[in-house]
Amino acid sequence: MSQSIRNWFNWRGWAVLFSAIAIVLGLAAILSPAFRGFIGHATTAAWASAIATFLAAGIALFISGAESRRRQRDQVAMAALYAAYLAPKFERYCDDLDDIRAIAIFSKDEQTAMLQIREKLGSLKFDVTPEQVMHLVPLERHAAHRIAHGLATVEVACSDMKSMLEPMTTPAGYMRKLAEELSEATDHVTVATRTCKALAAKYAIPPTGAELSGHR
Structure with a gap:
């Protein structure tokens, strides 16, 4: 045939x-x-x-x-749209968390490190909503759930620091605990971001020379 x-x-x-x-x-x-x-x-x-x-x-x-x-294909296409939009933001977020984590791990002066971390966490900007993350659920390797877990972990860390009236008198072992929490959050978001980028690359294809010149 x-x-x-x-x-x-x-x-x-x-x-x-x-x-x-x-x-x-x-x-x-x-x-x-x-x-x-x-x-x-x-x-x-x-x-x-x-x-x-x-x-x-x-x-x-x-x-x-x-x-x-058909519904599954539509959901994946919608997830790819959000992945293409959010992946650069996740990458910047992970870079900021890496900087804060490095201070928590390698700083020898715990009081100075605490002030720096509190300042950086307070100025950490991330305009991604839970509703946007929900659209990533169709992604493989539980990317949306990893991102949600990482974001929540950082939010809890920020809340704990804000609740401390005197950052110079932190509980014993707090800096180590904070470093572990930030490491866990960064690892979750970093791996999930790779999944977002892989899916986005299948849809957000860079324009060809012919397209840039106006030819189809």
Whole structure:
């Protein structure tokens, strides 16, 4: 079977085929008394009813599956749109968290480090909403859930620091705990950002030279 025939013989081809079979059977029933007797037999009617029910169920499952696949493709395309928009913001966010984490890990003066971290966390800008992150749920490797966990971890750390009336008198071991929390948050968001970039790259394709010059 050639490629052109295979391309034509999709669901339209099957519809034409079954329509032709139905027409032939109808003409045979009209023109042949024996065939009319066969069609009118109770056993034949029972088998025809069973086959029709089976075919109807099969068609319903096929349509349902096709609709489900279409919705899934639409959801992935929408997730790719948000991934293309949010991935650069996630990258900048991770860079800022890396700077803060480095202060928490490597600073020898804990009091100075605490003041620097509090200032940097307070000025940390990230205008991504939970509703936007929700659109990333179709992404692989649980990217949306990792991002949500990382963002929540940083929010809790910021809230804890703001609740301290005197940052110079932090509890023992707090700096180490803060470094671990920031490391966990950064790791979650970093890995998820790679997933966002990979999906966005499939849709947000850089324009070609022909497109930039105005040629299609």
